[in-house]
Amino acid sequence: MSASANLGQEWPPIGEFAEPIVEELVSGAPALGLGVSESEEGATIIDAGILHPGGLEAGRIIAELCMGGVGAVSLSGGSPFADWPFQVNVMTAKPVLACLASQYAGWSLSHGEGESAYFAMASGPGRARAAKEDLFKELGYRDESETAVFVLETDKVPPDALIAQVAQDCGLPVDALTFVLTPTTSLAGSVQIVSRVLEVALHKVHTLHFPLERVVDGIARAPLAPPSPDFLTAMGRTNDAVLFGGEAHLFVTGPESEAEDLAKKLPSSASNDYGQPFKEVFQAANFDFYKIDGMLFSPARVLVTALETGRTFKGGKLDADLLARSFEN
Structure with a gap:
């Protein structure tokens, strides 16, 4: 068994940590600009930008929900960019749990074919309840909470058949599920996507095969990206906020030589695809994510502290x- 497989043995049930955040969204829905409804079989649906406007504060709370209730997200001034003075700040003492086991959009949900097909990538603590991804075997973790919540970056409500399948995969009744819908083009969507500035750093740490159990704390920030009604532009801006404006500081154990090597390989500029706004990179790849170098997805600047020295x-x-170029076009 790898060291990473021992990581999850002492982790808390993030579904339980998420429940108060869901209650905050539901009870505060009118003030937050959210819509709350139920699916045919009783799943809770929270609309954060489709028929209801959502907003910055809704996005901030949803970002904390994405992190399974074990991360803190705030909005503040003090960005290093004079023209874009506001930023999203992220911090967690459980970076692998918060970012990879919860916030990472790692579960692909789909239903139907053709024009009626539905597709969305699911993030949030419900992923750890379903544990359908190989990642959870590697982490040695499955959440046993009696509820499951998912955040979907989508502008459509998931069909009832898909909701039923998710409930089955989670081993829960449908009415124990919550789906939070955050379109990329919305204010809430922009905040919750930019809040992944620490998560993309952790994902790249994993891709680089740096031992996850040695990442013990993390903090990050990125400028608040202005939304756009055009999906491609909105997606580009939220990615570029991280790729060109994001900063992350990781605290790791182990040899300082390995911390130094990680700091060199981790930034987005280490990728061959670095150098133009993400919208242009995506267009050049014929709108195929899999043709883009995975090493691109990381903060612009990183600091790695070797705790032992x-x-x-x-x-x-x-x-x-x-x-x-990204934010103004």
Whole structure:
């Protein structure tokens, strides 16, 4: 058994941590600009940008929900970009649990074919209840909570048949499920996507095969991306907020030489696809994510502190020009 497989043995049930956040969204829905309804069989549906406007605060709370209730997300001034002064801040003392086991949009949900087909990538603590991804075997974790909540980056309500399948995969009744819908083009969607600035760093750490059990804490920030009614533009801006404006600081155990190597490889600029706004990269790849270098998806600048020696290593850079090309066009 790998060391990573021992990670989840002492992790808390994030579904239980998420329940108060769901209650906050439901009870505060009118003030947050959210819509709350039920599916035919009783699943809770929270609309954060389809028929209801949602907003910045809704996005912030949803981002904490995405992290399974074990991460903190805030909005503040003080961005390093003069033209874009506001930023999303993320912090968690359980980075692998919050970011990979919950926030990462790793479960592909689909139903139907042709024009009526439905597809969305699911994030949130419900992923750990279903544990359908190989990642959970690697982490040695499955959430045993009696509820499951998912955040979907979509502008459509999932069909009842798909909701029933998700309930079956979770081993729960349909009325124990909650789906939070955050279109990429919405304010709430923009906040919750940019809040993944720490998650993409953790995902790349995993891709680089750095031992996850050695990442013990993390903090990150990225500029708040302005939304766009055009999906492709909105997707580009939220990605570019991280790729060109995101900063993450990881605290790791183990040899400082390995911390130094991680700092060199982790930033987005280490990718061959770095150098133009994500919208243009996506278009050049004929709108196929799988043709884009996976090493691109990471914060612009990283700091990695080797806790055993106290030395901090830095990699990457912020790029105000590329950020402006994205945010202003």
